[in-house]
Amino acid sequence: MASDTLTTDTLVRTTAGVVRGRRVGDLVAWRGIPYAAPPVGPLRLRAPQPVTPWSGEFDASEFGDAAVQHKKFTALRPGKYQPSSENCLTLNVLATPGTSGARPVMVFIHGGAYTLGMSATALYGGQSLVRRGDIVYVSINYRLGSLGYLDFTQFSTPKRSFDSNLGLRDQVAAL
Numbered sequence: 001m002a003s004d005t006l007t008t009d010t011l012v013r014t015t016a017g018v019v020r021g022r023r024v025g026d027l028v029a030w031r032g033i034p035y036a037a038p039p040v041g042p043l044r045l046r047a048p049q050p051v052t053p054w055s056g057e058f059d060a061s062e063f064g065d066a067a068v069q070h071k072k073f074t075a076l077r078p079g080k081y082q083p084s085s086e087n088c089l090t091l092n093v094l095a096t097p098g099t100s101g102a103r104p105v106m107v108f109i110h111g112g113a114y115t116l117g118m119s120a121t122a123l124y125g126g127q128s129l130v131r132r133g134d135i136v137y138v139s140i141n142y143r144l145g146s147l148g149y150l151d152f153t154q155f156s157t158p159k160r161s162f163d164s165n166l167g168l169r170d171q172v173a174a175l
Helices: 125-131 145-149 166-174
Strands: 011-013 018-020 022-024 027-034 057-059 075-077 090-095 103-108 138-140
Touching: 018 027, 027 125, 027 166, 103 166, 125 138, 138 166, 145 166
Parallel strands: 018 057, 103 138
Antiparallel strands: 011 018, 022 027, 027 090, 090 138
């Protein structure tokens, strides 16, 4: 994400377009920013492709969908769950407002044995790290389970090919 700040501290220009974040207490958050094209339709079971740039402002005020997984692993609090879908290739950025110039960036990739987890988990928020170290904190979602790690390459044909290690490729694309 570029550090080219626009009119407010929640509006930032990226290589894909302008994103509008929101204040979260004393910090600024940009959430659910696509870092690759949605891996659906002809891109299902394919390596991540570049995100299509957008015009206007992208609303980055809410977390993106979690990767497809059992609903119990997307719990935010009792009775509240993060939506999940194949369109999960998003990242979140958290920073202190009004600071310009170079700052260290920490990228957090959630665990979960390649089958569960999401960046919207409160434990992975990064707020105390950002406040204490004046860092930019980035967390990501990536494909999990069979959509991210099951190798379908043996079923490739000249008309339809499949790629492998998609979850790891997603992580590299996010970086």
